Amino acid sequence: MADDGLDPLIHVPTRLRIVATLAALPDGDALSFTRLQEMLELTPGNLIVQLRKLEDAGYLSSEKTRSESGQKTTVALTSQGRKALSEYTKALRNLLGGLQTEAQQP
Amino acid sequence: MNATYNTTGNNGNDFDPQQAAALLNQTTQQAKSQLEPFPPWLVAIRAFLALIGYGAIWLSVRGQHPYLHPTAALIPVGIGVGIVNVIAVTVVAQRATTGVVGRSRFRPVELAVAVAVWFGVFAVMAAMAAAGVSNGIVYGLYPAAAPLIVAGLGWAALKAYQRNWRQAGTSAAAAVVGALSLLAGPRGCWLVCAIGLFVLMLASAAVIARRQRG
Numbered sequence: 001m002a003d004d005g006l007d008p009l010i011h012v013p014t015r016l017r018i019v020a021t022l023a024a025l026p027d028g029d030a031l032s033f034t035r036l037q038e039m040l041e042l043t044p045g046n047l048i049v050q051l052r053k054l055e056d057a058g059y060l061s062s063e064k065t066r067s068e069s070g071q072k073t074t075v076a077l078t079s080q081g082r083k084a085l086s087e088y089t090k091a092l093r094n095l096l097g098g099l100q101t102e103a104q105q106p
Numbered sequence: 107m108n109a110t111y112n113t114t115g116n117n118g119n120d121f122d123p124q125q126a127a128a129l130l131n132q133t134t135q136q137a138k139s140q141l142e143p144f145p146p147w148l149v150a151i152r153a154f155l156a157l158i159g160y161g162a163i164w165l166s167v168r169g170q171h172p173y174l175h176p177t178a179a180l181i182p183v184g185i186g187v188g189i190v191n192v193i194a195v196t197v198v199a200q201r202a203t204t205g206v207v208g209r210s211r212f213r214p215v216e217l218a219v220a221v222a223v224w225f226g227v228f229a230v231m232a233a234m235a236a237a238g239v240s241n242g243i244v245y246g247l248y249p250a251a252a253p254l255i256v257a258g259l260g261w262a263a264l265k266a267y268q269r270n271w272r273q274a275g276t277s278a279a280a281a282v283v284g285a286l287s288l289l290a291g292p293r294g295c296w297l298v299c300a301i302g303l304f305v306l307m308l309a310s311a312a313v314i315a316r317r318q319r320g
Contacts, residue, residue, distance in 0.1 A: 004123070011121055017133045024137035026210050026269070035205025039140055074207050089130065095123050 005091035007084055009057050014042065014050050019085050022060060022077040030063065030076035051075060059084055138318040143199035143212045144273075146315040151194075153307030155187055160250070160300035164293065167246070173292045175245035192221060209268040216264060223257045246292025250299050254284025272317075276310045 010016055017040055025031060037047050054060045059081030064073050077085070139145070163184075166177040199212035230252075234244045258281030265274035283302035287295035 006123065006126075011126060013121060013126075013129060016126060016129055020130055020133040021137040024134060024141055025206065026208065029206060029208030029210050032205035032207070038205075039137065074205075076208075092123055092127050092130070096127055 004095055006095070007088045007091075009053065009059065010084060010088045012050075014040075014046065015054060018047075018050055018054065019059065019077065019081060022075065023082060023085055025076070027079070027082070028076070030074035033062075033073040033075060036075060054081065057084075135318055141202055141206065141210070142314060142318065143202045143210070144195070144314065145198065145202070146311040146318070148194065148198050149307050149311040149314060152191060153304050153311065155191060156307060157300050157304035159184060159187055160296050160303065163250075164296035164300060167293050167296065170293065173242045173246055175241060176296075188224075192217065209270065216261075220257050220261055223260055224253045227252045227256055242292035247288055247295050250295040251284040251287045254287075254299065254303075255281045258282075258284060272310075272313065276306065279306050 010019055018036070021036065021039055022031060033044075033047070033051075037044060040047065042050075051060065051062065055062055055075075058078060060075050060077050062073055062075045064071055066072075162180055163176045166180060167173065167175070196212075196214055196217060200214065203210060203212040228249065231244055231249060234248065258277045258279075262274045262277035262281065265271075265277060280303065283299060283306060286302065287298035290298045
């Protein structure tokens with residue numbers, strides 16, 4: 001954890017967007033890799049790298065399924081990932097609140 | 107204290123917390139909007155369709171003493187509006203939940219069952235008319251209230267099972283509107299449904315819009 005309390009794993013623009021997007025789904029729901037890529041407008045390679053980092057940390061889970069149309073990968077935020085995002089949001093709010101307070105001081 | 111607020115992110119790039127907060131808000135709103143199967147604009151349009159549809163029926167029967175039935179010309183209009191409604195909901199909801207796996211995924215079969223329930227309810231009307239039940243019930247109270255109560259409760263139960271509490275609540279409220287309309291008599295029931303559904307669906311649209319912003 002960084003000195004300011006912001007989770008360095010989430011505090012990267014791309015990964016922040018990934019986590020925030022998956023958090024919009026109800027707990028337990030997953031999103032296909034293709035749809036996630038389309039929503040975030042990322043290249044497949046870049047998305048895979050970032051997803052792997054988040055998965056290694058336990059923030060998201062992925063599942064591969066085979067269907068008639070081919071292999072499909074879905075990703076979902078784990079409860080650990082949701083908790084991490086919640087704490088990140090709280091830390092961000094505290095940090096920016098502190099920023100505002102300092103700015104108001106003479 | 108001279109605190110440093112720029113935080114070094116991946117690859118040594120600075121990612122300012124204020125930028126992070128803005129990005130988080132923007133991404134959250136966009137995701138909620140793109141994944142919402144019933145966007146506020148669609149719900150609002152359906153609210154006006156309900157107001158106009160039920161309202162037109164009320165206008166056609168309010169002067170009838172004794173009560174006969176709604177104007178026959180409204181039937182094909184109602185069916186047409188119903189078909190457009192189903193198609194619009196299916197297209198929008200399916201597009202929004204493309205790639206989603208889980209309970210929030212839109213399943214056309216669920217909507218088909220709801221439509222079938224509506225038709226089933228109306229099929230009973232013929233049997234009631236043949237049995238000599240009064241016009242006020244066959245062509246008034248029953249078609250106004252029964253579809254809302256039966257389909258509303260059924261959809262509410264399904265959504266509650268899927269833990270989609272917002273849709274379950276809205277559907278249950280529609281059933282309540284149907285039940286309340288029974289108190290207004292064969293003419294007034296159409297007006298109660300018109301206004302009740304209009305208010306309910308506009309409120310639902312407002313809740314969805316607020317949720318997307320929040």
